[in-house]
Amino acid sequence: MNKNILGILGLFIFIFGFTALSNENFLSAYNLQNLLKWSSLYAIMGIGVAFVIITGGIDLSIGSVIGLVASLMALMVKSAWDPLVAVLVLIGLSLGIGLVHGLLVTKMKLQPFVVTLCGLLFYRGISRWATDNQSMGYGDTATLNSLFSGKLAIGSFGLPAPFFFLVVVAVLAAIFLNRTIWGRYLLALGNNEKGARYSGIGTDRLKITAYVICSFLAGLSGLLFAYELDSVQPAQTGEFYELYAIAAAVLGGCSLRGGQGTILGVIIAAAVIRLLRNSINLLGISTHLEYAIIGMVILCGVSTDEIIKRVVAKRRAAK
Template sequence: MTTETLPKQENAESALGGHVKGYFERVRGGELGALPAVFGLVILCVVFSVLRPAFLSAVNFANLFTQGAAVAVIAMGLIFVLLLGEIDLSAGFASGVCAAVLAVLLTLQGWPWYLAVLAAMVTGAIIGLVLGSLVAKLGIPSFVVTLAAFLAFQGVVLLLVKDGTNISIRDETILAIANKNVPPAAGWAALIVGVAVYAAIQFVQARRRVARGLVATPVAVIAARVVTLAVVAGVAVYVLNLERSRNAALVSLKGVPIVVPLIVILLIVWTFVLRRTAYGRHIYAVGGNAEAARRAGINVDRIRISAFVICSFMASLGGIIAASRANSVDPNTGGSNVLLFAVGAAVIGGTSLFGGKGRALDALLGGAVVAVIENGMGLMGYSAGVKFVVTGLVLLLAAGVDALSRKRAASTGRR
């Protein structure tokens, strides 16, 4: 038996070159990753800030986060379902149902906020369990199951909020989620700790791989990633820590909105689950080749159901955030464009509608694009009609890029 190991040890120079070359090869081969979303985001931001300088103001920057938060959270859950090649059309109204449960318990029944939030989250999980079981066990296409649920949940929201009235939310804690900010000092501290931990994990991982003779990410690439994260997050924290109040003497308004660290935590948790646990690996496997996953001893039904549970659970969190931002819940909470925006966010971010490809981060990148479009066009004074048309076109464009990159991947032998 030979003792040589397969990956060749390379010196640092050629490793870096190889890494960069490998990246370009993947992009040319149709694995665009986050490229379209980042590219689109930059272009949109430049266009809007040239046309409407108000777009760049600190107030508007903070608005972007609170506007896009609910959609990004729902999109993050949707990614699990999309990874399996399924779809959940009911995620929007599922978030509405959960928000209505929250509002009814909180305002009408006088429950404490933590119990009401728990009830809303449990509602979300149960919705997912039912939808997932219908898809996995009965074998009804997810498109049909969730389309039916879409209609039914719309009715449930109406029933819960008693035909068209709206229930206002007065609980301080819930209102704080989308309306209050983290103290500026805490924002900086969290940023520094976050970047340091990220850098430490990356370097330790690379060193361990080098020690075991495996091909590791070159130090220069890790450094570039850490610096990029530090700069992007640093600028965001800096701008969010600027005074946003029109009359600072009367009431001070500065700091990172509380919803931002909330989303960052969700991002870290789901990224960890998808990339570092066997469960996450199995999600990708089922999305890539369900039959192969079954033969490998993976319980495909359980994976399917769990993905729907995660999706609806995240929708419940999205509903809570939406309720907090609107200060109330009405029959349209989670309705109209919420679902389309969430699916759009996931797809624009780079998650494939064909399954097997996607990351939790996609929800944030795509969510940012959707939020910027909505916000920027609002500032330009376009009507809701134009906004819908443009967002629809952007979703179509993203799905087109997805389909084309898949074709490209097929023609270059990557799929």
């Protein structure tokens, strides 16, 4: 697993170094702040979906949950809700969404792909309907503004708020996954659900927990994105973000077959994806190529990983 992190870290350093040498603007405080901010936002989503992927599932609804939370927040601000109450309600809503996904997957035995695909469509539709598909802003909610999109200045460099959220989320997630019995159970059930069940593990409850964590982090990201962008377009905000989150998780070492993943890997992978976008811009490569390049890099990363795994397995077998 550590080898996995080294690989993705190497990739990050390579692209980082190459871009830094090619364009002096890259290392400017403004650019780095931006990079850090967006990487953090992607990483939070990525960590969420990583939990679901570790169980062998998938969550396609992340982007729509982000859109829904951002839209509802705007509506609540408009109808003069107490902003803190609004935040609590929306966090509760996200947890509820995850709970429903988890119950449908475990108790109804529906496929995660189908459940969350329906979620993707449903929450997007609700966002557009509730807002009449109008772009909305967040007005003057100073406390939330500084909480979700403020900066902590260190000299000329401002550490963006999402970064602090990421640190808290990452530390808690890493402890949960690596140090608690539930994290161990999650990895075990991802590797072999029946085997885990036969060892006395309540697999359904853990799976549900994974979906709850994922939707919760999607909801949290929704609030962060909302205040970062300072407006919401119900049809677009968060669209396709689930794919970035899944890409970060997979590039970061999660196997879609389940049972594998590290939090640090996902964070670095999220940073690589953002870094690639940034580099494409700064290096003057046509931005139309952006998706193609990101797609190729992920494909190469995952293929290399698979090849290394096979070589290792072969060597082990030969012993």
